Amino acid sequence: MTSQSYTIRNADPNEFEALGQLMVQVYSQLEGFPKPDEQPAYYQMFSNIGEFTQNPGVEILVAVSQKGTINGGVVFFRDLQYYGSGGTATQEKNAAGFRLLAVSPESQGLGIGKALTLACIQRAKDHQLSQVIIHSTKAMQTAWQMYERLGFRRSEDLDFMQGELPVYGFRLHLPA
Structure with missing residues (x-):
């Protein structure tokens, strides 16, 4: 699959279950x-991924192949009060965020994760927000590198523990 053979768009509700299954797999x-x-x-949150859209300003974005296959997805939050993470991120003002970025194993390395990330950044800019907040774990080191190339910087004030798992915060400041 070439990088031009998918489209980034809002998920249809009838795609939520398939996206949740992809996220569980990844x-x-x-x-x-x-x-x-x-x-x-x-x-269970992945299985019920569509529930996020019951909150205002929450969008589920998908990367869909020309054949209609979901190759990846992410949840975008225009208002972090609905972000649902631990730590202090939900108290950030004038900030967007995204969570649960996943790309199917057979589609990894094609730029889909970057395209989904850029779509979230663009939405934050469209809403004239000043920053984008995300979280990652050590298991997602490949994604960390991509985020840092796009301008995200580690932000230790956003770190938290999810059970036994350390979760690391990142922040991207957007130009005014």
């Missing part, structure tokens, strides 16, 4: 990341 295979039996509530 996250459960990450080395060093808790498995479904270790953090069942976290994986």
Whole structure:
């Protein structure tokens, strides 16, 4: 698949279940990341991914192939009060965020994660917000590198523990 053979768009509600299954598959295979039996509530969140859209300003974005296959997705939050993470991120003002970025194993390395990230950054700019907040774990080091190339910087004030798992905050300041 070439990088031009997918489209980034808002997910249709009838795609939420397939995206949730993709997210479970991706996250459960990450080395060093808790498995479904270790953090069942976290994986239940993937299965019910569409519930995020019941909050204002929350969008689920998907990367869809020309054949209609979901190759990846992410949840964008225009208002961090709905972000749902630990730590202090939900108290940040004038900030957007995104969570739960996942790209199917067969589609990794094609720029889909970057395209989904850039779509979230653009939405934050469109809403004239001053920053984008995200979180990651050591199991997602590949994504860290991409985020840093896009201008995100580690922000230790956003770090928190999710059970036994350290979760690391990143911040991207947007030009005014």
